[in-house]
Structure formats: structure tokens, C-alpha cells
Amino acid sequence: MNQNPIPQATSPLAMWLDYLTNIHTSAIDLGLERVQAVAQKAQLIKPAPTVITVAGTNGKGSTCALMEAILLDAGYSVGVYSSPHLIRYNERVRINGKELSDEKHSQAFDFIENARGDISLSFFEYGTLAALRLFQTENVQVVLLEVGLGGRLDATNVVDHDVSVITSLAIDHVDWLGDDINVIGYEKAGIYRSDKPAICGQPKAPASVAAHADDIGAHLHQVGIQFDYKVTENQRWSWRSGTFALDDLPLPSLPLANAATALMALGCSELDISDVNIVKGLESASLAGRMQVIGHGPTVVLDVAHNPHSAEYLKDEIKTRYGNQRVHVVIAMLHDKDIKSTIDALSGVGDVWYPASLTGERAAKASELTAYLPDYQAEFDNPVAAFDAAMTNADKDDVILVVGSFHTVGEVLSHCEKGE
Template sequence: MNNFPTPQATSSLEMWLDYLTNLHTSAIDLGLDRVQSVAQSANLTKPAPTVITVAGTNGKGSTCAIMEAVLLDAGYSVGVYSSPHLIKYNERVRVNGRDLSDDKHTEAFHFINQARGETSLSLFEFGTLAALRLFQSEEVEVVLLEVGLGGRLDATNVVDHDVSVITSLAIDHVDWLGDDINVIGFEKAGIYRANKPAVCGQPKPPATVAAHADDIGAKLHQVGIQYDYQVEDDKWIWRSGSFTLDDLPLPTLPVQNAATALMALGCAELAITDINIVNGLKNARLAGRMQKLGCKPHIVLDVAHNPHSAEYLVEQVKKRFPEKQIHVVVAMLHDKDIKETIATLAPIAHYWYPASLTGPRAATAEELLTYLPEGTAPYDTPKAAFKAAISECAEEDVVLVVGSFHTVGEVLEHWEMNN
């Protein structure tokens, strides 16, 4: 039972978030019945003329960021919903590249609280509905929705979207989705819609993805079949059927996700030129993804939190910082594959700085030490581990902060307050 007083539209965002965190019996409650009933009664199932929903184990945020940059260059008004945030809740809803004010969030929360009646909603469900309300109020032309967990039963799946995207498939969130890649593929493909475009950016995905698309009559666009890409030195090529885009600039975000973003935009049939694509690829950025803060020493933040994302991160660090000493600040959630993630990072790590996180899902530094070299020192917080790494590294070294949104967010907030 939530004993917090019910906030009003004029209450602070902090008060609202405290209230919503304690509103429901569990933080994660997969299922659509409750959230769908509220979305339908509040007329939120179609928040914009064009909606693209993006699911995937990794790459959702960067795929949305690339589409956002291209669409903004083309002159569209664009709303993006993503989670979790790094520092402030406001980061979860962007309109035309900017976070919205506290007041707009609290007004949306008040609207949903009125609309839900006696229906109990989790924080994510409530936040999703509030985001849809904000996009509707801001009258955006295109909405990009990032799925929170899974796909089929995620709150974002109540929306009547026009294009469905799966960026990648790997085993993650084992407690909720299991460790069977075929089941995970089916859950992600649950966002696909009959007679509508369905994009899959995972090479050779489990058979359940194509099978589900076929079962419901979705129009599947599979990387390596309906579309493909090829990297050549500092340029890349994108192809779909007889249509080709040559000499594209390499984005700072993964090319695989850029290719998937271009396919999704093509399926949406929006007015976009080659110049918009080139500019969007150059402009797309996303906090916490190979984000560089300084160069003496080099400081890199990345939210990689599973073996799949850590593998890509290792490739990028090897490419961008050859023969550098790497100091790895790491803190993770205990429901992640800590052992394999650390094993994936190990080939580039010269020094480790494991830290504890806080909260019900947090892993302690001692848990991480199980998989780290003997004699490694633990730290109470990511900030403490980061400060130790900075004090012990040479100017030409690299400090890599990795392991979760919580880890990167704490270090990023510390950096911004002191620089």
C-alpha cells in the first residue's frame, strides 16, 4: 500500500517520483491488461502520426538517436522515449532533441493519475503513459519508442505503431526473459504488427523471429537479406534491393544500428533526403555510449552491461586506444551476467576498480572480486573507484567506466559538477 500523499500537478517532480516508485507492488510487472486499459481510456495509443517502436537486447538507444538525428535534419518534430536515465528522470523524454521541464512531466503525471482511476501501475508503466501524453501535448510528428524489457508484454507495446524494430538479440534479463534465445526472440518479436513493416537488425536471428512475423503477416526486413551494409575504411555502404547509399560517413554509434535505423526510416516512408541521412549520421550522439570526457587521461564512459555489449566495447577500445594502459572502473547489477561480462572485458583491462552499487538489484564490489585478479581493491561507490583510477593513472592512459547506467550516471554527474 502506498502511504505517500497523492501529489498534484504543481507538486515537485521529486515528490511525484517518490509517489510513483511506491505506487505498485513491484518495480517490474510484465503484462498489458492494466496499462492498455488506461492507454485506451485516455486516448494515448496513437500519440503521433508516425510511431516507430524499437526493441532489442542492445542498441535500442543508439538506433533511436540515429533516427532522431536524421529526422530532425529533415525538419520533422520528433519525440523519443528511452530508459533508464543516467542522471535525471527528464532524460527519458526528448522532444526535438531536448529534455522537457519538470513542470511538463508533473502535468503529464497528474493527467495519468486522474485517468487511471483505481488501476495500479508500475513506475515504468506510469512513465510510459506520461511520455505518450507529453508527445501528444507537444504535437510531435514522429515518435520513437524504446522498449523497456522484452517486447510482447512491455508497456510500450500498447501503442499502435507503424514500424517495429529489433536491434539485436542476446541473453540478458535472465530473471524475466529466461536463458533460451528462441524464447527471447519470440518475446522481442511480440512488437511486430500484422501487415506492417518489421525490421530485424540481428544477423541470423533465432527462427522464432521470422516464424512469428510469418504467423501474423508482418512484412519482415532482415539484415543480410532484405537490407545489408558494408564498411570500407572510413566510409560505409547501405543497400536495400536495388537501392544503394554509397560513401556514408561512419557514425560515432555502431554502424549495425545505423543500418537498422535507415531501414526503419525507409519503411516509415517519410520525406528524407540523402543529405538528411549524411547529416544525421554525423550529428547523432548518445550520452553513455563511448562517451569521451577528457584526454589527459582519456576518460570513456559506456553503459555496456552484458557480454554482447561488452564485446563491441572491447573492439572499439582496441581500435581507438591501441597500446594504451586501460584502467577499468566497473559496477554492475547482480541480475546481469557478471562473470562473462568481466571475462569479455579482461583482455583490455590492465587495472581494475570494482565498485558497489545501491538498490535491490545492485551487486557489491565483493561479488565482482570473485571474477577479478587477486589483490584487486574494492570501492564503496563508482565515484570513489573513478577518483582512485584518476589518481593512479598516467596522462596517456585510459580510464574506462562501464557496467551499468547507474555506474556511468554517477560518474558523469560527478564529472559535470566538478568540471
């Protein structure tokens, strides 16, 4: 019997989320036995005719957003599952580019509650199963699943998917995945399936990725070998796989490496997509919290980069787009991240720093950040206070970069949306 009081289907979504937070012993509980049992019982293993699962240290959300935009232009109904959210839980599930109502999420949670019986589920496992239920009830044609952590033991890996994608590989989540890049590669390659397409967008990926693909008979498509891309003249780019080529493509607002990986995944999906769909999708794709510009005079840029790998990419983008402007960096991070290396990666663009504390068990205090900052404005209690200080100090031609965590960006984005 369930030990917790069960909310009714009509309960507000906030009540459900509070309930889910407290019904399991651990927020992260890697393993598939429990979640697979519920998924099979509820018939959620194949939530749509075509499923593409995306793992990786960075770039998962961008790769899904790029595929989503292209598929929507091609006329497919598309469901996307991603995490974490910035402001609202509803952001985690998109159907045809739109969030669903609180009521529909509550109905999905109620369905999973009835299906799980006495099986305990973590918050993420519960949310994953509820998302699969939503895709099923909304009758989408294509599902894009973003892996939460790792791959092999992540809740999304219970799904029978058709194409598997690794976007990038770097050391992150050391407490859970370790600091051996070959081990990390093996864990993420755990989403690969026998006799099905397996995409890897990480150049010169650790040997464990190709080895695992070979061991299980997956069809590996490795960037730099089976497919490749390059920037051409006039801010355009080209993509190639074997004898097939796409030329004169528009540069997307999201990372080009992820766009190239997305095209390989879609190319392997056997879905009906035209060159025009690709061009229009590349032009329209965007994602909240990824080089997101929300204001001008000063220019405000939000990016969830939270590890050295993503920070290096962000540094290059800021230099390219705003190289001649003064940059104010509002930063707050989680203490289990590589704070020093992330700050080092951003040091080339930051002129004035505003370190802030986050709240919660994993939160880093501002003092943990200032240990690696030679100079900073002050230590702030939260990202909003730091952002307000940056807005006060910045000139209209300056740039304010908000970075370091989904929590950091989410708090500032919510603050700006409310007009506070």
C-alpha cells in the same frame, strides 16, 4: 478510490517520482491489460502520426538516437522515449533533442493520475503513459519508442505503431525472459504488427523471429537478407536494400550495425528523408553513456555496457581506438547480470581494474566482481571512489573506462558534471 495521497500538479517532480515508486506492488510487472485500459481511456494509443517502436537486447538507445538525428535534419518534430536515465528522470523524454521541464513532466503525471482511476500502474507503466501524453501535447510528428523489457508484454506495446524494430538478440534479463534465445526472440518479436514493416538487425536471428512475423503477416526485413551493409575504403560504408543503395556514408560514432538498422526502419516509414539528411544525421548522432568521451589527459570513456554482448562490442571499440594505451577499468554491476562473462569479455582491454559496489536491491557488491578478477587495485564502496582512484593513478596518456551499468556511468557522470 486511490489509496495513496495524490500530489498536486505544482508539486516538485521529485515528489511525483517518490509517489510513483510506492504506488504499485512490483517495480516490474509485465502485462498489458492495466496499462492498455488507461491508454485507451486517455486516448494515448496513437500519440503521433508516425510511431516507430524499438526493442532489442542492446542498441535500442543508439538506434533511436541515430533515427532522431536524421529526422531532425529532415525537419520533422521528433519525440523520443528511452530508459533508464543516467542522472535526471527528464532524460527519458526528448522533444526535438531537448529535455522537458519538471513542470511539464508533473503535468503529464497529473493527467495520468486522473485518468487511471483505481487501476494500479508500475513506475515504468506510469512513466510510459506520461511520455505518450507529452508527445501528444507537444504535437510531435514522429515518436520513437524504446521498449523497456522484452517487447510482447512491455508497456510500450500498447501503442499503435507503424514500424517495429529489433536491434539485437542475446540472453539477458534471465529472471524475466529466460535463457532460451528462441523464447527471447519470440518475446521481442511481439512488437511486430500485421501487414506492417518489421525490422530485425540481429544477424542470423533465432527462427522464432521470422516465424512470428510470418504467423501474423508482418513484412520482415532481416539484416543479411532484405538489407545489408559493409565498411568500404577510407573509413566509409555502404548500405543496400534490394536495388536501392547508399554509398560513401560517414561512419557514425555509434555502432554501425545500429545505423544500418535505423536506415532500414526509416526507409520503411515512408517519411520524406533525403540522402543529405542521412549523411548529416549520421555525422551528428550521439548518445550519453555510449562510448562517451568526457575528458582528456587521461581520456575518460563512459559506456553502459552491462552484458556479454555489449561488452564484446565495447572491447573491440576500445582496442580499435585506444589499442596502444593503458586502460584503467572502473566497473560496477547489478547482481542479476552475467558478471563473469561480461568481465571475461572486457579482460582483453583492462590493464588495471577498480571494482566498486552499487546500492539498491539489485546491486552487486565489489566482492562479487573481484571473484572473477585475477588482479585489481582494491574494492571500492562506490563508482565515484573507484573513479577518483583511477584518476589519481592514471597517466595523462592513459584511458579510464567506466562501465557495467547505467547506475555506474550515471554516478560518475554526475560527479564529473559537478566538478567534484
